[in-house]
Amino acid sequence: MNNLKSTKTLSKSDSWRMFDDISPRYDFLNHLISFGMHLSFRDKMAEYLPLKQSLKLLDLATGTAEVLIRLFKKSPSVQSACGIDLSDKMMDIGRKKIASLGWQERITLHHGDAHQIPFNDRAFDAVTIAFGIRNMENPRHVLTEMLRVLDNGGRALILEFSLPRNSVVRNIYLFYLRYLVPLMGVLLTGHYYAYRYLNQTVETFPSGEAFYALMTDAGFKNIAAHPLLFGAACIYTGDKI
Numbered sequence: 001m002n003n004l005k006s007t008k009t010l011s012k013s014d015s016w017r018m019f020d021d022i023s024p025r026y027d028f029l030n031h032l033i034s035f036g037m038h039l040s041f042r043d044k045m046a047e048y049l050p051l052k053q054s055l056k057l058l059d060l061a062t063g064t065a066e067v068l069i070r071l072f073k074k075s076p077s078v079q080s081a082c083g084i085d086l087s088d089k090m091m092d093i094g095r096k097k098i099a100s101l102g103w104q105e106r107i108t109l110h111h112g113d114a115h116q117i118p119f120n121d122r123a124f125d126a127v128t129i130a131f132g133i134r135n136m137e138n139p140r141h142v143l144t145e146m147l148r149v150l151d152n153g154g155r156a157l158i159l160e161f162s163l164p165r166n167s168v169v170r171n172i173y174l175f176y177l178r179y180l181v182p183l184m185g186v187l188l189t190g191h192y193y194a195y196r197y198l199n200q201t202v203e204t205f206p207s208g209e210a211f212y213a214l215m216t217d218a219g220f221k222n223i224a225a226h227p228l229l230f231g232a233a234c235i236y237t238g239d240k241i
Contacts, residue, residue: 023089046074057081061132065094084112130159134205143218162207164231
């Protein structure tokens, strides 16, 4: 109960502590609550990578490195990649997965904050973030940092939950997020709030046109949205020109 109580007091800027706590079962729970679809969502991101050979890729809020691993498997154009996160325990798991594939020289993980990306301007051809930007204290600032480290012609790819427009689908989706996901979370990890936090952030985070506005304010061009699973998630893309 002490862990649960302390987690409730965390701000978004401290959400990495929650992910440290749930890291041992994070991948398993992700697979369970999404019925394995989180992998296909990440695979879909490969279709929207810039049309360029030898891509240099950065993944923010990389967690257990699932985005980087999936994109390496799906896109031969990715030459090198790195990920940053504030949760070292999540990245420890990611490093083990990368090592099991023998990709330590191709994919590296670093402690870092998406609000202050520790890389030079124009260092990457693509910057990705999956199910992480809604956990950021200042999403608009994160977007400006993504734009800063992108080379001209580079692209940001943001995979995030959203709310389906169809009222029937949306109600079923919200019931699942509000009640069933926290129940599975507490039964399998002992952390009720970590999975209650999921629906709270999904319901309050701007999506659709509101997120377009954030990307526009940050300076992105050619912004597009690619809905997934009846709008339960969306891949947003934006270019640096």
